[in-house]
Structures are given as structure tokens and as C-alpha cells.
Amino acid sequence: MLVLSLAYPLRQYVAQRAEISALRAEAAAAADRVAGLQEQQRRWADPAYVRAQARERLNYVLPGEIGYIVVDDAQGEGDRSTVDTSATVPAAEQPWFTRLWTSVEEASRPAVPAVPAPSPAPSSSQDAG
Numbered sequence: 001m002l003v004l005s006l007a008y009p010l011r012q013y014v015a016q017r018a019e020i021s022a023l024r025a026e027a028a029a030a031a032d033r034v035a036g037l038q039e040q041q042r043r044w045a046d047p048a049y050v051r052a053q054a055r056e057r058l059n060y061v062l063p064g065e066i067g068y069i070v071v072d073d074a075q076g077e078g079d080r081s082t083v084d085t086s087a088t089v090p091a092a093e094q095p096w097f098t099r100l101w102t103s104v105e106e107a108s109r110p111a112v113p114a115v116p117a118p119s120p121a122p123s124s125s126q127d128a129g
Contacts, residue, residue, distance in 0.1 A: 061067040
């Protein structure tokens with residue numbers, strides 16, 4: 001009887017200890033994320049870092065500089081407007097308007113009718129002859 005009376009509280013104790021350790025791990029992960037975000041905030045507070053990011057990400061140039069953008073024409077000579085970029089970029093990474101236009105194009109295509117299976121030739125019970 002003593003074992004049965006202690007079984008439930010012991011099980012609750014073990015479950016609560018497991019929950020506490022899971023919550024501590026979650027809190028440690030959140031603290032790591034906060035530390036990373038604080039480091040990122042510190043970097044963005046530095047004007048030199050902001051300038052470097054503007055030059056790198058947005059292709060900004062300082063007054064008096066000349067900016068060049070090199071376009072690699074891997075397809076050879078041809079119009080880049082005819083290159084289908086949806087095949088090279090996964091759908092989840094495409095901008096919303098590209099996905100919208102792709103769905104409009106797919107919806108405007110005529111449906112391909114299914115070709116019915118050939119029906120068996122009618123058998124003639126009368127032989128010509």
C-alpha cells in the first residue's frame with residue numbers, strides 16, 4: 001500500500017524535474033539569442049559598419065566615386081528578359097509578386113483534356129461472306 005501511495009507523487013516529481021530542465025534549456029537558448037541580437041545592435045550603432053553594409057548590400061557609393069555593376073551573362077548573347085528565373089530560384093524564396101504572376105499564368109493556360117482510352121471495337125455477330 002505504501003508503494004502505491006508513493007508512486008503518483010514520485011511520478012509527478014520526475015515529470016516536474018524534466019519540465020524544469022527543459023525550461024532551463026529554453027531560457028538558455030533565449031539568452032543566447034538575446035546576446036546575439038545585442039551584439040548585432042552594437043554593430044549597427046557603429047557608423048563605419050552602417051556605411052560598409054550600405055556599400056555592400058545596396059551598392060551605394062560615396063560622392064565622387066564611380067560605381068560599377070558587373071553582370072555575368074552566363075547564357076551568352078541574348079536578351080536577359082527572356083531568361084526564366086523561376087527555375088533557378090526556389091518558389092519559397094521568390095518575391096510575392098513573382099509567385100502571384102506565376103499563378104496567374106498557370107491559371108490562364110488551357111486545361112489539357114485527358115485522352116480517353118480507346119474503346120473496344122464493336123464486334124459484328126454477322127460475318128460478311
